[in-house]
Amino acid sequence: MSVLEMGFADLAGSLRAWRLWTLLGWLEIRQRYARSKLGPFWLTVSMGVLVGALGVVYGTLFGQKLTDYLPMVAIGLVTWTLFSSTVNEGSMAYINSSSYIRQVNTPRLVYVLQVGWRNLVIFAHNFVIVAVVLGIFGVKSWLTLPLVIPGILLLLANALWMGMIAGLLSARFRDFPQIIAALLQVAFYVTPILFHGAMLSQQHRWIVTFNPLAYLIDVVRQPLVGVEPPASTWTITVGMALGGGLLALWMTGRYHKRIPYWV
Amino acid sequence: MNASIRLHQVCLDLPIFDVSAQSLKKRVMRLGRRNRIAEDNTGVVVVRSLDGVSLELQPGDRLGLIGHNGAGKSSLLRVLAGIYSPTAGTVEVHGRAVPLLDINLGMDDQSTGRQNIRLRGLLLGMGDDEIRAKTQDIADFTELGDYLDLPLRTYSSGMRLRLAFAIATAVDADILLLDEVIGVGDASFQDKAARRLEQLHARAEIVVLAIHDAKVIRQSCNKTLWLDRGRVRAFGDVESVLDAYSRHVAA
Numbered sequence: 001m002s003v004l005e006m007g008f009a010d011l012a013g014s015l016r017a018w019r020l021w022t023l024l025g026w027l028e029i030r031q032r033y034a035r036s037k038l039g040p041f042w043l044t045v046s047m048g049v050l051v052g053a054l055g056v057v058y059g060t061l062f063g064q065k066l067t068d069y070l071p072m073v074a075i076g077l078v079t080w081t082l083f084s085s086t087v088n089e090g091s092m093a094y095i096n097s098s099s100y101i102r103q104v105n106t107p108r109l110v111y112v113l114q115v116g117w118r119n120l121v122i123f124a125h126n127f128v129i130v131a132v133v134l135g136i137f138g139v140k141s142w143l144t145l146p147l148v149i150p151g152i153l154l155l156l157a158n159a160l161w162m163g164m165i166a167g168l169l170s171a172r173f174r175d176f177p178q179i180i181a182a183l184l185q186v187a188f189y190v191t192p193i194l195f196h197g198a199m200l201s202q203q204h205r206w207i208v209t210f211n212p213l214a215y216l217i218d219v220v221r222q223p224l225v226g227v228e229p230p231a232s233t234w235t236i237t238v239g240m241a242l243g244g245g246l247l248a249l250w251m252t253g254r255y256h257k258r259i260p261y262w263v
Numbered sequence: 264m265n266a267s268i269r270l271h272q273v274c275l276d277l278p279i280f281d282v283s284a285q286s287l288k289k290r291v292m293r294l295g296r297r298n299r300i301a302e303d304n305t306g307v308v309v310v311r312s313l314d315g316v317s318l319e320l321q322p323g324d325r326l327g328l329i330g331h332n333g334a335g336k337s338s339l340l341r342v343l344a345g346i347y348s349p350t351a352g353t354v355e356v357h358g359r360a361v362p363l364l365d366i367n368l369g370m371d372d373q374s375t376g377r378q379n380i381r382l383r384g385l386l387l388g389m390g391d392d393e394i395r396a397k398t399q400d401i402a403d404f405t406e407l408g409d410y411l412d413l414p415l416r417t418y419s420s421g422m423r424l425r426l427a428f429a430i431a432t433a434v435d436a437d438i439l440l441l442d443e444v445i446g447v448g449d450a451s452f453q454d455k456a457a458r459r460l461e462q463l464h465a466r467a468e469i470v471v472l473a474i475h476d477a478k479v480i481r482q483s484c485n486k487t488l489w490l491d492r493g494r495v496r497a498f499g500d501v502e503s504v505l506d507a508y509s510r511h512v513a514a
Contacts, residue, residue, distance in 0.1 A: 020385040027371050027382070034373045103368045104386050105345040105360075174280075257348035260341075261278055 006256055007249030013107035021110045025117035040125050047126045051077055051133070058194050067137050071225060074133040076193035079220045082123040082152075083159045083213070084184045089115045090163020091170040091177045098263035108259055109252060112167055116160050123152075130224065140226025147223035155216050157241040161248035168255055171262040187213055212240060266358030266437040266468040268320040268343060273352035275313035275338055275493075312338040313349070314493040320469050320486075327480035327501065328473040329508055330490035336473040339490065340364060340440045343471060358437030358468060361387055365442075366427045376411035376418075376426055383430045397433045404429045404459065421452075428456060432463045439467040443474055477505050 001009070014021070033039040051074045059069040090112055094101065097111040139145065170176040190207060197208035208214045215236045222229045312335045320326060328336045341347045342354060344362035369386045370379055380401055384394035402411055405425045415423065464470050464483060474480060480487060480501060487504035489496040496511075497504045 017385070017388075019391065023382060023385060027374065031371070031373050099365075100369065100386065102341070102346060103364050104362060104388075106386065106388070172280075260346050262280070 003253040004246070004250050005253065007251070007253030010107045010109050010252055010256060011249060014109035014113055017107060017110050018113075020106065021114040022117050024110075024114040025121065028114070028118050029121060040122060041128075043122055044125050044128050047078065047081070048129050048132075051129055054194065062195065062199060064199075068225075071130075071133050071137050072196060072221070073194060075130050075221045075224050076217055078123065078126045078130055079155065079217050080188060080191070080193050081126060082119055083155055083216060084188065085122070086116055086119045086156070086159035087162045087166055088177075088181055088184060089119065090160070091166035091180045093163065093167040094171040094259055094263050095167075095174075095177075101260050101263050108256060109164065112160060112164050115163055116156060119159075120156065134224065144223040144226055144228050147228065148220060151220040151223055151229070154237045154241055155220050158216055158237065158244060161241070161244040164248040164252055165244075168251055168259070171259060172255075191217060193217060212236065216240075266322055267355070268318070268357075268438065268469060268471075269353075269355040270316055270318045270342075271353045273313055273316045273342060273349045273354060274311065275335075275342060275347060276309045276350040277312050277338070277347075279308045279310060312493050313342065315352070316490075316493075316495055317352075318488065318495070318498060320471075322468040324469050324486055325464065325484040326469075326471045327484035327487045328471065328490060329475070329477075329480065329487060329505070330496070333492075334490040335493040336490055337364065337442055338493075340442055340471060340473055343438070344440050356438065359388075359435075360438040360440060361434045361436035362440040363431045363434075363442065364440070366424075366431045368431075370415060370423070370427055372416040373414055375414055376405075376407060379415060379426065380430055384433075387434055389434070393435075401426075401429045401433050404455075425452060429459075432459050434463075436467045438469045439463065439471070441470065441472045441474075477509070480505065 029040055033042065036042065038045065051070070054077070055066070055070040055073045058064075058073070059066050062069070093111040093115050094108070097114075100106065101108070101111070166176065166180050170180070191211055191213045192208050197205065197214070200207060215233050218233050219229050219237045222233070316335075316339065318326075328339065330336055338347065340362060341364070342349055343356060344360050344364075345356065346362070348354075369383050371382060374382065377398065380398050381394055384397065389397070402408075405411070405422075407422060407426065410418065410422065411426075415426075418426070461483070470483070472480070472484065484501055486499065487501045487508075488498045489504050489508050497507050
């Protein structure tokens with residue numbers, strides 16, 4: 001079996017074991033919020049406070065109309081959280097599951113999919129904020145709204161392949177979780193989440209144009225604010241998902257056998 | 264389904280990343296004896312835990328693994344389970360191999376007993392139907408009754424052990440790989456556990472058992488493998504290998 005075939009075989013096996021990773025993902029959430037009254041809705045509350053505070057402060061600072069700015073920040077932050085925590089926790093996917101990996105021979109990507117599932121569930125909780133904000137400030141266009149679904153799937157696909165690679169690198173080199181967390185922190189500030197591309201002067205537009213993460217956020221955000229994502233956004237995000245996905249599966253196949261030794 | 268196991272000249276090098284090669288090298292040199300610890304070309308410390316192991320098992324075989332701590336018994340079980348791929352040599356395992364290396368694997372404190380049964384079942388690759396079918400059997404064996412619907416953290420350690428043991432031994436395997444799971448629990452439970460293990464053995468075509476207790480090996484095995492520092496010291500019928508081993512231990 002070629003290396004890439006091994007990667008695909010593992011992915012297929014992992015997808016078939018969906019009962020396992022959905023359960024593992026839920027368990028993690030349940031453990032985190034065991035016996036708290038609000039449970040995972042604490043995330044919704046804290047995200048709501050964050051969105052409100054950042055929206056008002058930065059909206060005033062940048063001199064933006066709150067009716068446009070607040071929905072943008074709300075969607076941007078919720079979307080970014082899905083992306084960044086999937087990649088971030090992806091880097092710990094194998095390390096944290098070492099007891100399983102060393103005791104039973106399950107497909108490996110189960111542990112990355114578990115991270116993706118968990119963050120999708122958390123995203124669903126956070127999405128309440130987006131719904132509330134859209135409810136208050138009004139939906140710009142109902143026509144573009146359904147496009148958010150392929151948008152979220154594309155974002156998740158990209159976050160997952162990055163998580164797969166992060167997981168492999170981190171299992172072998174334990175400095176990577178730190179490096180990845182730091183990079184994501186920087187990425188947050190240079191990606192249009194608290195600002196949007198149009199706010200930059202012409203000579204600084206490249207910050208957004210050449211930032212692949214900007215397209216990932218846009219592919220989710222634009223349908224929700226009544227803009228149909230342009231063809232370039234779709235092309236770039238789909239291209240990244242395919243290219244990165246192949247690379248991640250190749251690496252997973254290549255280092256498949258080594259993972260139990262590393263964790 | 265005819266289960267079989269064939270190992271040919273299997274070597275297993277385990278890299279150890281969290282030990283500084285530098286200091287360990289010094290320590291090893293101070294000991295000054297022939298050692299199995301070496302460095303690979305990137306400076307990572309490597310322990311050779313299996314060295315040229317060959318072995319063949321047919322349906323009906325019950326293999327007992329003996330040897331000192333660190334002789335490679337658990338490593339061999341992990342190779343057979345497909346967890347570790349060998350560094351050199353070939354491994355052919357036909358049939359569904361189920362490892363029971365740590366009976367507490369995948370026990371979640373916040374989940375109820377029933378949910379734990381499901382979690383463990385999924386980890387071992389069972390389907391939903393199979394898990395449902397097993398749940399009643401596990402419930403009967405543990406005698407936990409209504410406790411099965413309470414979270415695991417409310418269990419006493421004995422109850423926890425009974426549940427873990429019952430789940431672990433509910434599997435249907437062609438090849439069963441056991442690592443010292445026998446000898447758990449209080450005396451009254453032990454008889455019951457021993458009977459259940461016998462049933463488990465009877466269901467599997469091949470059993471490989473790593474255990475220190477020679478009595479258990481005489482009872483339940485027809486072959487014995489003596490591992491010494493990753494090498495096969497002796498492999499054959501139970502009595503001759505156990506004799507050689509006990510002479511070696513006494514000497």
